[in-house]
Amino acid sequence: MRARDGDDSVSVSGSALGYALLSLLTRGPATGYQLTQRMKSPIGHFWTAQHSQIYPELARLAAAGWVEAAEGDGPGPRQKKTYTLTPDGLAALREWLPRPPVVAPRSETVLKAYAANSADPAAMADLYGGIAARQRSLLDEWTREAAMLRDAGHDDPAHPGFGNYAVLLMGIESARSTAAWADWLVTCLRTGRAVGFGDPIPSGA
Amino acid sequence: MRARDGDDSVSVSGSALGYALLSLLTRGPATGYQLTQRMKSPIGHFWTAQHSQIYPELARLAAAGWVEAAEGDGPGPRQKKTYTLTPDGLAALREWLPRPPVVAPRSETVLKAYAANSADPAAMADLYGGIAARQRSLLDEWTREAAMLRDAGHDDPAHPGFGNYAVLLMGIESARSTAAWADWLVTCLRTGRAVGFGDPIPSGA
DNA sequence: AGTTGACATGTCAGAAGTTACATAGTGAGG
DNA sequence: CCTCACTATGTAACTTCTGACATGTCAACT
Structure with missing residues (x-):
């Protein structure tokens, strides 16, 4: 081998x-x-x-x-x-490096959503509420980190730290998507009704 | 066990x-x-x-x-x-279901970006160009699928098909993020200069 | 003086996952 | 008539990954 x-x-x-x-x-x-x-x-x-x-x-x-x-x-x-x-x-x-990567996604978070309506909606809403919160805190942290790297010139493809910056940006995008999706899920589960993705979250109504 | x-x-x-x-x-x-x-x-x-x-x-x-x-x-x-x-x-x-999921992300696609500037920029740009294209085609396909499910009422949290719909939406978000990120990477690699994420892609300039 | 955490390297058992092998009926198309 | 694809269930060998065990120094804090 x-x-x-x-x-x-x-x-x-x-x-x-x-x-x-x-x-x-x-x-x-x-x-x-x-x-x-x-x-x-x-x-x-x-x-x-x-x-x-x-x-x-x-x-x-x-x-x-x-x-x-x-x-x-x-x-x-x-x-x-x-x-x-x-x-x-x-x-x-x-x-x-230039060879097409093997794609093998594996997310327990999404798997649980697949079976979401077999469980208690309130418990699932709490679960995804927590996930959204954690993703948002990561988003904050990484956004600040990325700003620092950008100031240090890491956004230049020739800079040795460019790879770190690129990974961080993907992390930010990923956290943003996951948070938005989890928010949508929470709203669905809490209201019990069909909600459009990206619709404003009804605050304390 | x-x-x-x-x-x-x-x-x-x-x-x-x-x-x-x-x-x-x-x-x-x-x-x-x-x-x-x-x-x-x-x-x-x-x-x-x-x-x-x-x-x-x-x-x-x-x-x-x-x-x-x-x-x-x-x-x-x-x-x-x-x-x-x-x-x-x-x-x-x-x-x-309501127990916090184990998060174990694993993406060869991002791993390769981490070491991107160790390889030939043109080859890496091709790689991520292909990835962006594939993600966009998935995005199209899944968007159409989601629209059909929505018309069939799967967006109702009480509908037995809600889990499928939720997973599909995450797929869409994930494909959208990955495509946007890959586009940014391609622009960086092709121009060789620092490019802001979300900046318009210079077309055939 | 004692504890905790960082530095530092390894092994081992077992779980999880991939690839290939093995068998066999049915129906469609050439 | 032959081949191919689909339905259907399993095993075996192998790789990969996790978690626990094992050892030992040094600096900081209590």
């Missing part, structure tokens, strides 16, 4: 996680621990991984020659390893 | 897939094959499963007493089983 030593001819194919780690390493060398942190924001809103998945994957990437580890003394009993993207790794990433 | 015969006291916890199948069965009895089809639209845009996952899960649900199988002759060598949601199954679903 992945290249072994002296097996250069085989087309080396990585998992999405592998490419995610390579992407993170384009931001500079890092330890597995730092990659775990770096994955949290902003890409974490669209791609997550635990350290228990990251460490073995880094070992595989190193075996494939896509990353290189510099060892040093760590705080614990083991060696601390700082990984760097190799030219081969960058080439692999560049080859993977 | 799941209840066995005569083990009623244990809190029976299901997987998200199990609840997805229960949700599908609120639309009426179905075979595993029919559930596989039923899952494709519209909930398939936010939750998918292969038949190889569905058949064993149905067996587990039956063992837990959440669904009941009526056997009959099938086209192949095996018995055809038509599953029905039991009162216990509906109760379990109703208990699960």
Whole structure:
């Protein structure tokens, strides 16, 4: 499945996680621990991984020659390893990037809406009210973050931080849509009547 | 993990897939094959499963007493089983629905944008141009579908088809956001300059 | 002096999900 | 007559992901 030593001819194919780690390493060398942190924001809103998945994957990437580890003394009993993207790794990433992505959406939030009228409308309204509130708070936070990045020039496609900015914008769009949809759902569930999407929310009536 | 015969006291916890199948069965009895089809639209845009996952899960649900199988002759060598949601199954679903959903977003599309400036801008612009086009065609299709459902009264929260309508609306919102974002990305990548989100797209200039 | 949290790396068991294999009847179209 | 697509149910091998276990240092706070 992945290249072994002296097996250069085989087309080396990585998992999405592998490419995610390579992407993170384009931001500079890092330890597995730092990659775990770096994955949290902003890409974490669209791609997550635990350290228990990251460490073995880094070992595989190193075996494939896509990353290189510099060892040093760590705080614990083991060696601390700082990984760097190799030219081969960058080439692999560049080859993977323009390929059409695998679309595999999975949202428990929407799944629950699918069965919404099997449950108590008031309870479901509360659920989606909470979801809308959380999405709006994320929206606020990310909007402020995006403004800062824009001021720092990250909206320039040539800026190394452009990817972060792009992800943040998608996060904002996604939060906005979800909040608007959840608001509509809440209004439907609370009034018990058909409501047009985007119709004004009847306030305290 | 799941209840066995005569083990009623244990809190029976299901997987998200199990609840997805229960949700599908609120639309009426179905075979595993029919559930596989039923899952494709519209909930398939936010939750998918292969038949190889569905058949064993149905067996587990039956063992837990959440669904009941009526056997009959099938086209192949095996018995055809038509599953029905039991009162216990509906109760379990109703208990699960209002609980806060697990949020686990995963989008290769956004992941690739995160590393966009490691690749050839023209290739990435093509990629996101294609994505925007596909999202717009889905948007068209779903908008027409939603209009039909609305005419059929599915926008009434009491209508059994309300869940389908709600999922479709989220699909529409999601496609709209993604298309707008992809358009912005394409403009950035093609012009090579900072572009405001929502700014008019320079046409053939 | 003791606790908590951050830094740092790993393993293991199990759950969840994908792909391919296996079987077989019916009806439509070429 | 043959092939293809649809209906229908399952298994097996494999990959991916989560959650828990395991270890140990250092700095800050109580």
